[in-house]
Each structure stands twice: as structure tokens, then as C-alpha cells.
Amino acid sequence: MAVVYPSEDDARVLVGFMEFCTQQEDVQAMLGVTEKDVQTVSGACRSVLAHLRRAGRLILASIPLNQAEDAQLVSESNDRNTAYKMGSVYPHISQHPNLMGYITTLPESAGAAPPLLHQPKSFLGPQLDAIDLMEAELKSAMDTLLSVNATHAYLWTTNVDELRRYIAHNERRQQIQQSMRGRAQMRAASVEETPRGPAPDSIHEIGPRDVSSQQGDVLQAAVNPPEKIAPTESFSESSVQAPSRCALLELDASQLPSKQVQRSFMKFIQACVSLLEWVDSVLGLLSGKDDVPKAGTFEVPVHGSFAQRGVDIPNGAGDQGPTVQGNAPTQRPGTKTMRVYRYEIRNVRHIYDMFYQQAECFYLPQYALYDARIKQRILQPSYYYALRTLIGDITAELTRLEQIAASRAHLVRDDGHWSSLDAYQRGAPGSYAGVFGAVVDSYSLSRSDRVVSQSGEATKIVFEPALPQFSFLRNTLRVLLSVCLNEDDRTSFKRFEELYQAFVGSSRGAITELHHLPKPPPPSLEDAAQRRFRNGDASAAGHPRYKLLLVSPNNVEQPMLSGGEVPWALTTEDCGRLRAGFEAYWELRDGVRSLKSSLEKDIRRKDETHRTRVLGACVAREKDSLAIMAREHERGLQEALLRSRRESGGWLSAARASLRSLAGIVACKAEVQMEDLGIPTVPERDDAGEEMTTTSPYHAEKKLLQESVNRLWRAVEAHGVHMEREYPGLFYRSERGRWVKRIGSLIEKANAVGVVFSP
Numbered sequence: 237m238a239v240v241y242p243s244e245d246d247a248r249v250l251v252g253f254m255e256f257c258t259q260q261e262d263v264q265a266m267l268g269v270t271e272k273d274v275q276t277v278s279g280a281c282r283s284v285l286a287h288l289r290r291a292g293r294l295i296l297a298s299i300p301l302n303q304a305e306d307a308q309l310v311s312e313s314n315d316r317n318t319a320y321k322m323g324s325v326y327p328h329i330s331q332h333p334n335l336m337g338y339i340t341t342l343p344e345s346a347g348a349a350p351p352l353l354h355q356p357k358s359f360l361g362p363q364l365d366a367i368d369l370m371e372a373e374l375k376s377a378m379d380t381l382l383s384v385n386a387t388h389a390y391l392w393t394t395n396v397d398e399l400r401r402y403i404a405h406n407e408r409r410q411q412i413q414q415s416m417r418g419r420a421q422m423r424a425a426s427v428e429e430t431p432r433g434p435a436p437d438s439i440h441e442i443g444p445r446d447v448s449s450q451q452g453d454v455l456q457a458a459v460n461p462p463e464k465i466a467p468t469e470s471f472s473e474s475s476v477q478a479p480s481r482c483a484l485l486e487l488d489a490s491q492l493p494s495k496q497v498q499r500s501f502m503k504f505i506q507a508c509v510s511l512l513e514w515v516d517s518v519l520g521l522l523s524g525k526d527d528v529p530k531a532g533t534f535e536v537p538v539h540g541s542f543a544q545r546g547v548d549i550p551n552g553a554g555d556q557g558p559t560v561q562g563n564a565p566t567q568r569p570g571t572k573t574m575r576v577y578r579y580e581i582r583n584v585r586h587i588y589d590m591f592y593q594q595a596e597c598f599y600l601p602q603y604a605l606y607d608a609r610i611k612q613r614i615l616q617p618s619y620y621y622a623l624r625t626l627i628g629d630i631t632a633e634l635t636r637l638e639q640i641a642a643s644r645a646h647l648v649r650d651d652g653h654w655s656s657l658d659a660y661q662r663g664a665p666g667s668y669a670g671v672f673g674a675v676v677d678s679y680s681l682s683r684s685d686r687v688v689s690q691s692g693e694a695t696k697i698v699f700e701p702a703l704p705q706f707s708f709l710r711n712t713l714r715v716l717l718s719v720c721l722n723e724d725d726r727t728s729f730k731r732f733e734e735l736y737q738a739f740v741g742s743s744r745g746a747i748t749e750l751h752h753l754p755k756p757p758p759p760s761l762e763d764a765a766q767r768r769f770r771n772g773d774a775s776a777a778g779h780p781r782y783k784l785l786l787v788s789p790n791n792v793e794q795p796m797l798s799g800g801e802v803p804w805a806l807t808t809e810d811c812g813r814l815r816a817g818f819e820a821y822w823e824l825r826d827g828v829r830s831l832k833s834s835l836e837k838d839i840r841r842k843d844e845t846h847r848t849r850v851l852g853a854c855v856a857r858e859k860d861s862l863a864i865m866a867r868e869h870e871r872g873l874q875e876a877l878l879r880s881r882r883e884s885g886g887w888l889s890a891a892r893a894s895l896r897s898l899a900g901i902v903a904c905k906a907e908v909q910m911e912d913l914g915i916p917t918v919p920e921r922d923d924a925g926e927e928m929t930t931t932s933p934y935h936a937e938k939k940l941l942q943e944s945v946n947r948l949w950r951a952v953e954a955h956g957v958h959m960e961r962e963y964p965g966l967f968y969r970s971e972r973g974r975w976v977k978r979i980g981s982l983i984e985k986a987n988a989v990g991v992v993f994s995p
Contacts, residue, residue, distance in 0.1 A: 237627055237714060237922035238848045239510045240933040241288055241722045246500035247281035253497045263491050267388045277384055280377040284504050287370050291511055292719045295712060296612045298350035298359065301366035349596040356708060360518055367522075371515045378508035381501065382858060392501035393855045396492055398870045399862065400485065496936070502851040509854055510718060517711040520704040527702050580697045582640075587633060588701050588709075594626050595713060609727050614720040617845050623717050624922075630710040631923040634703065641697045721846050722933055728842070729934040729941070732835050736945055739828055743948065746820045747955065753817045754810045756784060756802075756963070783965025818967055821956065825969065828952050832945050839938050846932035853926050 254277055257269035264270075293299040351359040360367065385392045520526075597603060604613040615623065784804045806814070857864070920928045932938075956969035 237624060237924065237926075237928075238718045238721050238846075239506045240503050240848045240851060241507050241510075241718060242281070242285065242500060242503035243726060244285065246503050247278070247285060249497055249500045250281060250504070251278045253493055260491060263487065266487065267391065269388060273384055273388075276380055280380040281504060283373050283377045284507055287374060287511060288507060290370070291514070291715060292610075292723075293612070294352060295716050295719055296614065298352045301363050301370065349592070349599050353592070353595060353599075353709070353712065356518075356521060356705075360522060364522060367515060367518055371512065371519070374508050374512050374515070378505060378512075381504055385501065385858060390859050392493055392498050393858045394860060395867065395870075396485065396487070398867060401870070402862070402865065403485075499851060499936075502855055505858075506849070506851060506854045510715065514711045514715050517704060517707045521708045525702070525704050526698055582697060582699050584637065584699045585701060588705060591626065591630050591633075591706070591709060595709060598623055598713075598716065607723060607727055609730060610723055612723075614723055615716070617721075617724055617842070620717065620721065620845050623713060627710060627713050627717065628923040630706060630713070634706045634710065637699055637703060637706070641699070641703075718848075721848065725842055725846050725932050725934045728838055729937055732831065732838070732938070732945075733941055735827075735831050736941060736948070739824065739831060739948065743824055743828075743952065746824045749820055750817050750955070750959065753814055754806060756804055784963060814963075814966070821952075821959065822970075825952050825956065828945070828949050832942075832949050835938065835942055835945055839932070839935065839942065842932040843930065843935060847920065847928045847930065848933055849922060850927045850929055 251274060254269060254274045257263045257267060258271060258274060290299075290301050294301055598615055598619060601613070603616060603619055605616050606612075607614050784802055859867070920930075922928055953969070959967045960969060
């Protein structure tokens with residue numbers, strides 16, 4: 237369904253790692269990365285990104301692929317009959333538009349779809365050259381990236397840690413097998429010391445040992461470095477891969493590609509697969525795949541291969557027409573008459589209309605939001621679930637129609653005298669009624685009742701609209717979901733990143749301003765400390781219990797001071813500076829707290845709505861054979877660990893699950909988690925059956941940004957604590973802290989009064 241698309245950052249990460257490999261002499265010597273590889277990878281990444289931008293503009297705003305500048309969506313005719321072509325290719329449907337007896341009601345979204353969906357053939361037809369170019373360049377870019385990866389020991393798709401653990405596991409297993417084999421040989425030798433006759437089964441006793449030793453040699457050759465192999469030997473394909481694999485194992489952790497580099501490579505491969513799937517559906521739609529040949533008389537071009545060789549055009553089983561002679565003195569345009577009667581046309585127009593009307597809704601302005609970063613309208617995240625449901629429904633219907641076309645072709649009666657229009661107008665015979673809804677046993681039909689052409693093929697069942705029309709609508713919605721999902725998540729990440737950078741810059745200015753604020757005079761602090769000590773009101777270290785009281789220096793009267801208050805004479809100007817500094821800190825703290833909270837909510841919310849296909853699925857086989865076995869072994873260990881944890885939980889896990897279930901019931905939670913019922917969760921899959929992630933495309937980047945925001949928040953809080961100690965009674969980090977201090981002082985006074993009046 238939805239996939240992760242790469243960005244310019246991924247291209248920089250991938251190319252940057254290749255440049256790093258060329259700069260490191262030991263890495264270059266082991267892997268053989270050259271400057272040509274860097275240029276090749278850079279060109280492939282630029283090509284994929286360029287086609288992604290063009291495809292995004294085409295899907296979102298119907299901007300043609302061969303148009304460089306942005307263009308506004310041109311409103312076309314609102315006639316929905318132009319959504320797909322209708323003509324004499326479907327004569328019975330043209331004469332009887334209400335064949336199925338349904339009435340299409342135009343919803344509020346009628347005409348909201350762009351020309352890409354409204355008129356796909358007429359809109360994409362002039363862009364066929366650009367579509368072919370896109371297909372060729374995407375295939376070339378994907379093959380280039382995969383070949384570079386395979387040439388350099390599958391550097392971007394191999395988990396070296398898993399490979400090392402698997403090799404160590406195999407070495408331990410080999411040692412155990414060798415020790416067991418040695419003990420068995422020692423026991424066999426002790427038995428053979430007794431004089432016995434030649435055993436007839438001596439050959440069979442040696443056979444298993446030879447087989448096990450051969451298996452050990454094969455595994456040892458796959459694990460050990462190739463230096464142990466003589467250079468004069470002829471290397472096979474597996475032995476050629478060994479040096480690259482062993483060189484990869486010898487690299488340091490700092491020289492290996494990080495997870496971010498590997499993810500960037502997988503993003504480019506997955507984007508190529510997604511766009512090529514969409515291009516294939518477009519070409520199938522434009523080429524007329526699964527369409528019925530148009531009935532009528534057609535002119536045969538004189539410059540064709542038949543006319544040039546002077547060969548008669550053969551007439552088919554349902555074709556009639558004169559021949560075209562290439563040697564004729566006067567060239568008359570030859571004609572060929574096509575009669576269509578070996579196709580059973582099934583009208584599924586009402587199903588397509590239903591899907592089309594639902595797809596139109598996702599292009600309504602009410603369903604979209606304007607993204608200023610890409611200057612396009614994208615679908616709101618609240619409608620992603622509905623779009624996924626629609627894509628799943630189209631896939632299910634497409635699968636059902638394909639099964640009908642493949643399994644029910646033998647139910648059509650053979651009658652060469654009837655065309656499709658005749659079969660519709662005259663009705664079906666008794667044995668033919670099963671095609672139109674009646675239940676007919678396929679075994680009751682005789683062999684002569686089944687439609688078989690001259691080539692021996694049964695009658696083909698086709699649909700109107702054709703299946704490529706459904707496939708094009710489904711794949712277009714897939715790309716729409718992927719583009720909107722990736723752009724929305726990237727926009728939110730960039731927005732939070734800009735806010736963080738702005739707060740970092742403003743925090744520097746605010747901290748500098750706070751350092752230049754007026755400081756309380758040291759004598760006042762000493763007097764307050766002495767007064768507290770004499771009164772026996774000693775407080776904990778670092779938490780002063782006195783309060784500063786601002787007084788005017790021109791005030792000759794001594795202010796009335798309560799216990800723990802220390803006067804501080806400040807001018808009006810200094811008071812204004814002090815108040816401005818405090819407000820600057822409060823504004824900074826509120827902004828950082830809001831950023832921290834918003835980022836946490838955004839990560840949690842988008843992890844639920846912005847799920848995509850797992851990246852590793854597109855490169856699952858792009859690994860060394862030993863790396864593939866290591867991945868399977870690691871997956872088995874993880875499953876065994878989870879199984880053991882569930883089994884060893886016992887009554888404690890059951891009690892925790894019961895408490896979680898009760899908490900959900902009390903909180904009126906709509907869903908019950910399967911873990912609470914003791915049922916392990918199954919990974920979520922998309923409409924194609926591929927496993928989906930549990931996080932958003934930019935989850936890792938947001939997590940790194942969240943760590944930086946948390947560090948900034950801790951620094952702001954630490955400075956606020958320092959200011960509370962420096963300006964007691966005047967500065968509070970927040971209103972909540974102010975009220976907590978006031979309530980605490982009231983409680984202390986109440987306790988003091990209670991102690992005084994206690995009997």
C-alpha cells in the first residue's frame with residue numbers, strides 16, 4: 237500500500253558514505269569503491285528523486301510529466317461518462333445503458349477528481365513518451381543501485397552483527413560435532429582392536445563420517461577467509477563471493493554503513509518498485525490490455541509487412557475481407573473486417589463507478605490541507621484510514637474479477653453464428669444460463685458446448701471497464717497515499733526542526749540577558765542567613781527559605797517585614813530590567829515545553845496513522861546466501877525468545893493482563909488489546925499482503941530531534957532552578973511552582989500556629 241519515499245537527505249547520506257569509503261584507504265582496498273561508483277550512485281539518486289517529484293505533481297495536481305513548471309489544475313467537463321472511453325467496442329452496453337438495472341447517483345464530489353482520474357486515457361496519451369522514459373530511467377537507476385550493492389559485498393543490505401553471530405554459532409556447532417565425532421571414532425577404534433573378520437558393512441560405516449566431514453568442509457569454506465585457498469585453484473561463483481564477505485567482516489564498526497545509510501538505500505529501491513508498478517498499470521491502460529477488439533472494418537496500411545512481401549492477409553475465424561497485394565500497380569487501401577464473438581463481456585461498471593466516486597472525495601478541498609513547503613494540497617491525515625480501506629476494497633474486487641476470468645471461461649457456450657450482441661439480445665440457452673447468474677454444474681456441459689477457437693483457446697471473459705482500469709485507479713490511489721503520507725510527515729519534522737533551531741537561538745539571547753540582570757546584594761543575604769540561624773529556622777542546603785522584598789531606594793520609611801523577608805532596594809529601571817528578564821525566561825520555557833509536548837504527541841499520533849510497508853521486504857533477497865541464513869536464524873531466535881517470555885510469565889503476566897483489561901473497561905476503552913487476552917499480536921499487513929511498520933517514515937529522525945529537545949528542556953529547567961535560588965520570592969519557573977510555594981508556606985504557618993496553641 238503506502239511506501240516510504242526518499243528525499244534529498246537520503247541521497248546526501250548515501251553519496252556521503254560512498255565518498256567516505258573512497259577516502260578511507262583500508263576500506264577502499266577491501267571493497268574497491270571508486271569515484272566512478274560515487275558518480276553512478278549520485279546520478280541514480282538524482283534520477284529517482286526527479287521522477288518522484290514529477291509523479292507527485294501529476295498525482296496531486298495533474299501536472300503533466302513533460303511540463304517543467306508548476307501549473308494550476310485545469311477544470312474540465314463534469315461529464316462523468318468521459319472517465320473511460322465507451323464506443324462500438326461495447327455495442328450491447330451502448331444500446332442498453334441500464335443493463336444491470338442500477339441508477340448512478342452523482343454525489344457531492346462529482347467532478348472533483350483531476351483529469352488524471354477523470355480522463356486517464358486522453359490525459360496520459362500525449363505523455364506516453366515521458367512515461368516510457370520514466371520507466372526506462374527508473375529501471376536503470378534501480379539496476380544500478382542493486383549492482384553497486386552486489387559488487388561491494390551487499391554492503392547496504394547485510395547486517396554484519398547478525399552475520400558474525402551466525403558464524404560464531406556455526407563454529408560452536410562444528411566444534412561440538414567434531415568432539416562427538418572424535419569420541420565416536422575412539423570408541424570404534426577400541427572395538428576394532430579385537431580380532432574379527434572383515435565386516436561386510438565396512439563401507440557403510442565410513443560413509444556417514446565422510447558425509448559429515450564434507451558438510452563441515454563446505455561450511456568451513458564459507459566461513460573461513462579465502463587466503464587459505466591456494467591461488468592456483470579455479471574459483472567458482474561461491475568462492476568469488478567469499479573475499480568480499482570476509483572483507484566486510486574485517487571492517488570496523490565505524491567503517492560499516494549505519495542503519496540510516498541502509499534505510500536510505502532501501503528507500504530508493506522501494507520508491508523505484510512503487511513507481512514502476514504504477515507505470516506498468518498506466519501502460520496497460522493505454523495499450524488496451526484486456527480490452528475487447530473493436531468490431532468493424534479497418535484499413536490495412538500498405539506499408540505493412542504483409543503488403544511489402546506480397547503476402548495475403550489471413551482471415552481469422554471471425555474475419556472477412558479482401559487481400560492486399562504488394563505488387564498491384566494501383567495501391568488501394570486494403571480493409572479487414574473484425575467480428576467479435578469469442579468474448580463474454582461482463583458489465584462491472586456500477587462497481588467501478590462506486591470506487592470512482594469514493595476516490596473523487598479524496599480530491600475535495602474540504603479533505604485537503606495546503607502544504608507551504610511543497611506548495612501543493614495534500615490529503616489530511618484523518619482520511620488516511622478511509623483511503624486505505626478503499627484501496628483494500630479495490631484490491632479485493634480486482635482479485636475476485638481475475639478469479640472469475642480465470643475459472644469460469646469454460647462455462648461459455650460455443651456458437652460461432654452468434655456475436656456478443658446476438659447473445660445478449662436473444663438470451664441464453666438453458667446450458668448457457670449459468671453465465672448470467674443461474675447455477676450450472678461445469679461438469680454437466682459437454683465438450684462441444686464450450687467455446688473453443690481455432691487455436692484451441694476457450695472463450696475469454698472480459699469486463700467493462702477493463703481490469704487495467706481498476707488496476708490504474710488502485711495504483712494511483714496507492715501513490716497518492718504514499719506521497720501525502722511522506723510529505724506530511726516530512727513537513728511536520730521540518731517544522732519541529734525549525735522551531736527547535738529558533739528556540740536554541742532565542743535561548744542563547746535569553747540566557748545572556750539573564751546573566752546581566754541585577755543581583756541581590758550579598759549583605760542582605762548574609763543578614764537573612766544570620767536571622768534564620770538565630771531564629772532556629774534552618775533550611776535545607778540549596779533551598780533558601782527567605783524571600784526578597786523589592787523596596788524603592790527613595791522610601792525613607794522602613795517597610796514592615798514579616799518573618800523571612802529581606803528588603804532589596806532597586807530603582808524603577810532595574811525593576812523593569814528584572815521583570816523583562818523574567819518574562820523572557822517564562823516565554824522561552826513555555827515555548828520549549830510546548831515544542832516538547834507537541835513533538836511527543838506528533839510522534840505518537842503519526843505512528844498510528846502514517847504506517848508504511850516494511851523497508852526490508854524490497855531487498856530481502858539482495859544479500860549473500862550466508863547473510864540470508866543468518867537473518868532466518870536471527871528471526872527464529874527472536875520468535876523463540878518471545879515464546880519463552882510468554883510461557884514463563886505465568887500467573888504474574890495473567891494478573892497484569894487482567895489489570896490492564898479492567899483499566900480499559902473503567903476508562904471505557906473502545907478496543908481490547910490482544911496482549912491483554914494472552915493472544916500474541918500479528919503484524920499488520922497491507923492490501924498486497926506485505927508486512928507494515930509500526931512507526932511513521934520519519935520516526936527515527938523525530939526521535940533524534942526529541943532527544944535534542946529534551947536536552948534543551950533540561951537546560952532551561954536547570955537555569956530556572958538556579959534563578960529560583962538566586963531570586964527567592966521574586967522568581968518562579970511557572971505559575972504552578974508559585975502556587976505550590978504559597979500553599980507550602982500556608983501549611984507551615986498553620987503548623988506553627990498549631991504548635992503554639994497546642995496544650
